[in-house]
Amino acid sequence: MSDTTVAKTIAQTDSSAGGMGWLRSLENPKYLQHLLLVPVLVFFIVWNVIPLFWLVGLSFYKYVLVTGEPLKFVGLHNFFEIFNSFEIWHALSNTFLFVILGAGTQTFLGIILGFTFWGSKELPGRRIALTLIFTPMIMAPLATGSFFKIIYDPVFGILNYFIKGVFGVTIDFLGSAVWAFPAVLLVDTWMWTPFMMMMTLAALGSVPKAELEAAEVENLSWYQRLIHVVLPHGKFILMLGILLRTIDSFKSMDIIFTMTRGGPGNSTELIGLTLYRQAFNAFTMGQASALAIISLLIAISFTSIYLYVLKRKEAAA
Amino acid sequence: MANSDHKKGVKRALYHLLLWAISIFFFSPIIWMIICSFKTREEILMMPPKWLFIPSLQNYIGLFDMFNFSKELMNSIFMSLGAVIIAVLVSFLAAYSFSRFKPKGTDLIMFLLLSMRMVPAAAVVVPIYLLYAASGWKGTHSGMILFYAMFSIPFSVWILKGFIDGVSERFDETALANGGSRMHIIFRLVMPQVKPGLIAAFIFNIIFVWNEFLFNFIIGGKKTATVPVGLAQGFSAGGAIQWDFIATLTAFYSLPLIVFIFFFQKYLLVGMTFGTVRGEV
Numbered sequence: 060m061s062d063t064t065v066a067k068t069i070a071q072t073d074s075s076a077g078g079m080g081w082l083r084s085l086e087n088p089k090y091l092q093h094l095l096l097v098p099v100l101v102f103f104i105v106w107n108v109i110p111l112f113w114l115v116g117l118s119f120y121k122y123v124l125v126t127g128e129p130l131k132f133v134g135l136h137n138f139f140e141i142f143n144s145f146e147i148w149h150a151l152s153n154t155f156l157f158v159i160l161g162a163g164t165q166t167f168l169g170i171i172l173g174f175t176f177w178g179s180k181e182l183p184g185r186r187i188a189l190t191l192i193f194t195p196m197i198m199a200p201l202a203t204g205s206f207f208k209i210i211y212d213p214v215f216g217i218l219n220y221f222i223k224g225v226f227g228v229t230i231d232f233l234g235s236a237v238w239a240f241p242a243v244l245l246v247d248t249w250m251w252t253p254f255m256m257m258m259t260l261a262a263l264g265s266v267p268k269a270e271l272e273a274a275e276v277e278n279l280s281w282y283q284r285l286i287h288v289v290l291p292h293g294k295f296i297l298m299l300g301i302l303l304r305t306i307d308s309f310k311s312m313d314i315i316f317t318m319t320r321g322g323p324g325n326s327t328e329l330i331g332l333t334l335y336r337q338a339f340n341a342f343t344m345g346q347a348s349a350l351a352i353i354s355l356l357i358a359i360s361f362t363s364i365y366l367y368v369l370k371r372k373e374a375a376a
Numbered sequence: 377m378a379n380s381d382h383k384k385g386v387k388r389a390l391y392h393l394l395l396w397a398i399s400i401f402f403f404s405p406i407i408w409m410i411i412c413s414f415k416t417r418e419e420i421l422m423m424p425p426k427w428l429f430i431p432s433l434q435n436y437i438g439l440f441d442m443f444n445f446s447k448e449l450m451n452s453i454f455m456s457l458g459a460v461i462i463a464v465l466v467s468f469l470a471a472y473s474f475s476r477f478k479p480k481g482t483d484l485i486m487f488l489l490l491s492m493r494m495v496p497a498a499a500v501v502v503p504i505y506l507l508y509a510a511s512g513w514k515g516t517h518s519g520m521i522l523f524y525a526m527f528s529i530p531f532s533v534w535i536l537k538g539f540i541d542g543v544s545e546r547f548d549e550t551a552l553a554n555g556g557s558r559m560h561i562i563f564r565l566v567m568p569q570v571k572p573g574l575i576a577a578f579i580f581n582i583i584f585v586w587n588e589f590l591f592n593f594i595i596g597g598k599k600t601a602t603v604p605v606g607l608a609q610g611f612s613a614g615g616a617i618q619w620d621f622i623a624t625l626t627a628f629y630s631l632p633l634i635v636f637i638f639f640f641q642k643y644l645l646v647g648m649t650f651g652t653v654r655g656e657v
Contacts, residue, residue, distance in 0.1 A: 085558075086557060086558050088477055088558075091473075091477070091558055092473045092476075092477035092479045093473075093479065095469040095470060095472055095473035096469075096470050096473050096474075096479065098466035098469065098470070099466050099467060099469070099470035099529055099533065100470075102466070102522075102525065102526045102529055103485070103488075103489065103526075103529075105526075106504065106522075106523065106526040107488075107492050107526070109507065110503030110504055110506075110507055111503065113503045113506060113507065114502065114503040117503075117506075172398065175394070175395070175398065176395060179392075179395050181388075182392050182395050182396075183392065184396075186638065186641060187638070188395060188396055188399040189399070189641060189657070190634060190637055190638040190641065191399040191400065191402060191403035192398070192399050192402045192403070193637055193641070193644060194402075194403060194406060194630070194634055194637070195402060195405075195406075197583050197587075197630075197633045197634070197636075197637055198406075198587070198626075198630050198633070199586070199587035199589070199603075199604050199607075199626075199629065199630070200587065200589070201587070201589040201604045201607060201608060202587075202604065202607060202622075202625070202626040202629060202630065203626075205607060205608075205622045205626065206405070206409050206622060206623065206626050207405070208617070208622075209412070209420075209619050209622065209623070210405060210408065214423065215420070215421045215423060215619070217408060217425060220423060220424060220425060249402070249405070252402075253402065254648065257644070257645055257648070257657050258645075258649075258653070260656075260657045261645055261653055261655045261656075261657055264655045264656045264657070265655055296653050296655075299649060299652060299653055300649075300653075303648075303649065306494045309496065310494075310495075310496045310497060312496065312497055312498065312590060313589050313590060316589075316590070317608065330496065331496040331497065331498045331499075332498070334496065334498040334499055334502070335498040335590075338498065338501075338502045338505070339505075339594060344502065344506065347502050348502060348503070350499070351495075351498070351499035351500075351502050351503070352499075354495060354496050354498075354499040355491075355495050355499055358491055358494040358495040358496070358499075359491045359494075361494055362487065362490050362491045362494045363487075365490075366487065366490075369652055
């Protein structure tokens with residue numbers, strides 16, 4: 060009721076101040092709905108649509124930026140080259156491995172942590188504790204990568220100090236083709252397990268209290284509670300979390316860029332890094348564009364899956 | 377009776393202890409980094425680690441006359457605030473239109489906006505690089521701010537549309553019936569009610585722009601370098617890796633964000649899921 064009164068008073072003060080005819084015509088929803096969109100559409104067209112057409116066009120050309128050679132139309136050649144390139148298949152399979160192992164571990168640990176923190180409402184200093192846990196995911200990936208280089212260092216690193224104390228050996232984590240991948244994966248897991256924990260907490264929070272109490276009364280076992288009470292409500296948020304993590308880790312770049320630059324050899328090469336190298340080290344813009352379009356299509360399909368799950372969640376709610 | 381109460385109390389204390397242990401475990405690399413930032417370079421490199429040392433603020437003081445740090449810090453602050461404020465404002469207007477008028481193509485545009493945000497950074501930056509190099513925007517402050525604004529728009533639109541959908545259309549109708557203008561409805565009726573959405577969009581995008589490295593590295597220049605770019609370049613100035621510099625810079629630069637998520641913790645979930653998941657954490 061009081062809200063309506065507020066609306067009225069604001070409306071009245073406004074109409075007494077008004078009186079400019081042309082401004083009034085903007086009030087017409089027919090124009091206004093588009094007018095409000097103009098700024099966003101300008102951004103969208105200048106920074107997304109035009110570059111996208113440029114990208115599609117370039118992907119059919121041989122275009123090396125620094126040599127000054129004129130553009131040469133090569134048709135689908137760039138795409139064929141990508142499909143025939145061992146390096147790109149290697150980078151792609153590395154990326155999928157990174158995504159599956161990374162997102163998988165983070166989901167697993169995040170769910171365990173989420174359940175552990177379920178019922179932590181009375182924890183003294185809860186807000187500080189959660190800030191400590193959430194910090195890894197808001198740090199600059201570049202800074203995190205740099206810093207873990209110190210921690211992993213074979214001579215000066217604290218991690219090797221402990222490993223030497225226990226096993227008597229030192230491991231050159233980032234300098235060895237065997238260890239570099241798991242070492243990078245570990246940093247990614249440190250950064251993003253808190254995210255999955257947050258999503259798990261949100262999923263658990265979406266379970267109605269009444270149903271949990273009913274389960275308590277009926278004395279269901281923890282397994283039955285999980286299957287019949289928690290999962291039906293929580294699974295959507297959890298799925299959205301897993302999907303977001305999948306999309307995000309597919310994009311991973313900064314920490315690898317700092318820690319290993321894809322090396323040693325190409326043991327930590329991810330597709331984003333390959334793309335970067337093609338465009339800004341080799342300056343083969345045509346081929347980079349073709350690869351960019353492929354990543355774009357992968358991203359669009361991920362997004363579609365995400366929105367599909369979201370729609371189902373809304374339909375179920 | 378008293379005994380079982382006592383038992384419950386002990387159990388709860390142990391449970392809380394466990395939760396704190398987990399929290400500190402996750403934070404421990406950062407603790408180590410903060411410790412390092414108070415050590416001299418020689419002390420950082422000591423093996424076994426020197427556990428007892430006289431903390432010195434020398435690294436922090438040194439930061440300000442190193443590698444154009446002050447300039448980079450100003451760039452970080454100026455560009456992230458500028459970009460995110462622009463983005464949140466224009467996104468709010470668009471979100472209002474999407475939510476209330478549902479113009480043709482709303483779903484498609486929302487979908488495309490989101491897709492752009494899901495593409496690997498290197499794929500986004502290739503065409504933008506060509507565009508910027510051709511138009512002369514490369515390495516300019518306005519070019520960078522507008523680019524970051526563009527990158528902050530998709531999540532902001534998504535977050536804000538969700539929140540505006542949650543504000544009853546009754547408000548708009550009542551105000552209209554009483555002769556209120558749309559501008560007043562948008563800014564004085566709806567905007568105050570979606571403040572949590574504005575904050576969530578602001579926080580999430582500030583975190584992103586503040587931490588961003590690759591775009592700035594490629595389409596920025598000397599003039600527009602932010603702290604992460606400076607960090608990447610100052611990494612091994614003069615041959616040796618500057619561990620003290622890295623530790624100090626990282627600690628200093630992360631502090632504002634840590635304070636942010638302490639105060640705005642409940643907005644983190646909304647922000648990171650662009651408004652598609654809401655609730656208490």
